[in-house]
Amino acid sequence: MxxxxxxxxxxxxxxxxxxxxxxxxxxxxxxxxxxxxxxxHPGASAVVAVDDNDRVILIRQFRFGPKRVFWEVPAGKLDHGGEDPLVAAKRELAEEVGLEASSWKRIGTTYPAIGYSDEWIALFLARDLEAVEVHTDDDEFVEPFWLALEEAVRKAQRGEIEDAKSCVALLVAAAALEDERLHGG
Structure with a gap:
């Protein structure tokens, strides 16, 4: 049909x-x-950045629409049509939480609002992290924090992390890492 x-x-x-x-x-x-x-919508990128201790960096950020603070993975929209999603992912990771990664893997795409938007979000797993200077936008206020990936996944499963892109990104990243552990790189 x-x-x-x-x-x-x-x-x-x-x-x-x-x-x-x-x-x-x-x-x-x-x-x-x-x-x-x-x-x-121009599209966006979201990053699950995992350190050598299997911790993931999350941010707490106030979102005006629902008028509350959410736990999220670092993410942001593409700056212009046709921008490479990996370039956007790298920029957002550095700007929001002051990290660079030498290992990047695209792990999927999610469409967060299919009923009323063409927005898509490229999902990335970032590893081999190194600290750099944070450069948040002037109107952006975020609080970064580290959490064991396993605990972040449980929080997403229990509904304690409610942001859709972050839930999807965490679950897909955890599955990708488990697949790598079971079957190799």
Missing amino acids: DLEERSIDTEQVYDGVLLDVRRDRVRLPNGQESGREWIK
């Missing part, structure tokens, strides 16, 4: 710094027409 909806026309409703809101008229698989409102 063909499930694809095809855009007939699109209108930009709002173009902001972060959000580009669109309204499309679409042709449904049954031939009918309908409307779709969605957010166009």
